[in-house]
Amino acid sequence: MAGEIVYADLRHLGDGFSPAEKRHTPALCPQWHGVVLKVSGLGHLILLVLVLVLGVQVFQGSLQPATTSITRQGSEIRERNHTERCLISSIMRYFCKPRGDSPAAGAGCKLCPQDWQLHGDRCYWLSKEVGNWTQGRKGCEDQKSQLVEFQEKKEKEYIRNITGGSTRPVWIGLMSISKEWRWVSDTPLNTEMFGALQEMDKGCGTLKDDMLEGILCSEEHKWVCQKDPFQLSPSMAGDGEKCDDSV
Numbered sequence: 001m002a003g004e005i006v007y008a009d010l011r012h013l014g015d016g017f018s019p020a021e022k023r024h025t026p027a028l029c030p031q032w033h034g035v036v037l038k039v040s041g042l043g044h045l046i047l048l049v050l051v052l053v054l055g056v057q058v059f060q061g062s063l064q065p066a067t068t069s070i071t072r073q074g075s076e077i078r079e080r081n082h083t084e085r086c087l088i089s090s091i092m093r094y095f096c097k098p099r100g101d102s103p104a105a106g107a108g109c110k111l112c113p114q115d116w117q118l119h120g121d122r123c124y125w126l127s128k129e130v131g132n133w134t135q136g137r138k139g140c141e142d143q144k145s146q147l148v149e150f151q152e153k154k155e156k157e158y159i160r161n162i163t164g165g166s167t168r169p170v171w172i173g174l175m176s177i178s179k180e181w182r183w184v185s186d187t188p189l190n191t192e193m194f195g196a197l198q199e200m201d202k203g204c205g206t207l208k209d210d211m212l213e214g215i216l217c218s219e220e221h222k223w224v225c226q227k228d229p230f231q232l233s234p235s236m237a238g239d240g241e242k243c244d245d246s247v
């Protein structure tokens with residue numbers, strides 16, 4: 001009997017709180033947990049700011065060398081262009097002085113390669129070796145030129161002079177195909193200016209003394225090439241640019 005009383009008492013002691021009181025009892029939360037959350041949030045914010053600052057510094061650091069390199073390259077290009085213009089100006093002072101009927105230096109001048117001779121608007125060259133007409137044509141083409149073509153009598157007379165008035169023929173850019181004489185540029189020979197040549201089914205033209213003559217293309221003679229000169233103009237040297245005389 002005493003055991004039953006003890007059991008009942010214990011059961012009633014466990015029911016000391018009502019259901020409402022149990023429901024409204026708050027759960028205990030340590031105070032340090034909130035502090036940790038605040039500190040952690042502040043730390044993330046500081047880290048984000050540091051990342052942004054470092055990113056801006058890296059971007060500016062990579063941009064500055066590129067800008068400096070572009071500026072340096074632009075300066076080098078301007079300096080090189082200045083040197084080239086001064087060099088051209090020196091060349092003009094040396095080669096383009098007024099001489100006889102040559103144009104004044106201020107109007108520009110025409111330059112020919114070494115061993116070539118300037119006459120009018122063309123540069124001319126007499127070969128040292130001999131060969132057939134085809135070899136002569138290729139020899140001129142190898143020098144970015146062509147066998148000479150006559151456009152006027154003065155030009156023919158000049159070629160006669162550079163050959164030394166030799167009675168040996170020299171190849172020119174004239175050939176006969178189906179009895180028609182034409183220049184290598186495919187223009188017909190002006191017979192009224194230079195006279196008619198004998199008819200040949202296939203032949204090549206030469207200048208012999210002061211006469212045009214058609215012969216077999218397989219014969220071997222020297223040849224004369226022609227090409228356009230290099231035109232040197234004041235605009236290439238720059239207008240009023242100051243240059244060192246030592247350039």
